Amino acid sequence: MTAPAFDAADRHPAATYFALTFALSWGVWFPVLTAVEGPMLKLAAIPGAFGPLVAAAVVTRLRGESVRGWLASTLDWRRSPRWYAAALAVPIGVSLALGAVMVALTGGVDESAVAPALGGFAINVVFATLLGGGQEEFGWRGFALPHLQARYGALSASVVVGAVWALWHAPMFAFGVYEMSPAGYAAFVVVASVTFTWLYNSSRGCVPAAVLMHGALNASVNVPLQVVVGPSALPVPFTVLLVGGFGLVALALVARYGPESLSVGDVQASTWTADRPKQRSTAGPETVGEA
Numbered sequence: 614m615t616a617p618a619f620d621a622a623d624r625h626p627a628a629t630y631f632a633l634t635f636a637l638s639w640g641v642w643f644p645v646l647t648a649v650e651g652p653m654l655k656l657a658a659i660p661g662a663f664g665p666l667v668a669a670a671v672v673t674r675l676r677g678e679s680v681r682g683w684l685a686s687t688l689d690w691r692r693s694p695r696w697y698a699a700a701l702a703v704p705i706g707v708s709l710a711l712g713a714v715m716v717a718l719t720g721g722v723d724e725s726a727v728a729p730a731l732g733g734f735a736i737n738v739v740f741a742t743l744l745g746g747g748q749e750e751f752g753w754r755g756f757a758l759p760h761l762q763a764r765y766g767a768l769s770a771s772v773v774v775g776a777v778w779a780l781w782h783a784p785m786f787a788f789g790v791y792e793m794s795p796a797g798y799a800a801f802v803v804v805a806s807v808t809f810t811w812l813y814n815s816s817r818g819c820v821p822a823a824v825l826m827h828g829a830l831n832a833s834v835n836v837p838l839q840v841v842v843g844p845s846a847l848p849v850p851f852t853v854l855l856v857g858g859f860g861l862v863a864l865a866l867v868a869r870y871g872p873e874s875l876s877v878g879d880v881q882a883s884t885w886t887a888d889r890p891k892q893r894s895t896a897g898p899e900t901v902g903e904a
Contacts, residue, residue, distance in 0.1 A: 622675035638664030646788040665752025682885040687755040687820040696816035700826035707858045712837035721842040730839040742828025750823040763882040768872035775806030797852025807863035814876035
């Protein structure tokens with residue numbers, strides 16, 4: 614790599630990470646999704662979804678840090694079981710609440726759809742955790758969030774990560790993989806990002822818990838649509854309900870814990886950088902930034 618690449622990663626790790634994530638994922642998605650149609654679109658999108666993970670490893674290496682140390686940090690699962698329970702309970706609980714609202718709005722439940730929907734959820738939560746979203750957390754929460762919130766605070770970092778996370782999905786809308794309002798989806802991702810930050814900071818930086826929450830979220834949010842009678846008869850778009858549900862959770866967390874940490878403790882900074890070189894330059898010493 615060139616010296617400017619090293620310097621950018623040193624001074625602006627989050628920005629460098631975001632740029633590389635887009636380059637890797639969109640560099641795969643645009644040519645692949647252009648050539649694929651129909652039900653194979655979602656499967657064809659999977660390789661590009663590993664961009665956040667790969668970019669985090671590359672930027673870690675560019676900064677002269679140990680990729681093995683970063684992986685050890687992100688894979689450290691030894692936390693209280695309550696955080697894994699929370700990772701499941703929050704998205705499933707919000708989805709159940711949304712289901713109750715939708716039943717009231719549409720007039721009932723399609724009983725014939727309940728069993729298939731629940732069976733699909735059981736399968737999807739495993740798939741989404743491993744391949745359909747959970748793997749992104751090695752980048753979003755495992756790299757970007759700790760770098761940003763150490764300087765800007767938890768809430769601001771959550772909004773930035775959420776906005777980038779939403780924009781990163783733009784090709785999914787361009788090629789018809791997702792069929793919903795892009796603006797509504799973006800708002801949903803931003804407010805959901807606040808909940809992920811709460812989990813990450815409260816669990817002392819447990820990325821595996823965030824991976825599980827991502828999988829549970831992706832698997833559960835569409836279940837209410839599958840079981841209500843006449844989802845097309847909803848008086849408001851489903852994304853509005855999603856934003857409302859997760860927005861209320863985000864507001865409650867900010868009110869309870871405050872915007873600086875979104876948890877009872879401090880924000881979780883990167884733990885794998887303790888032994889990194891303080892300076893690196895081919896032309897002379899440079900001050901290394903933290904953001």
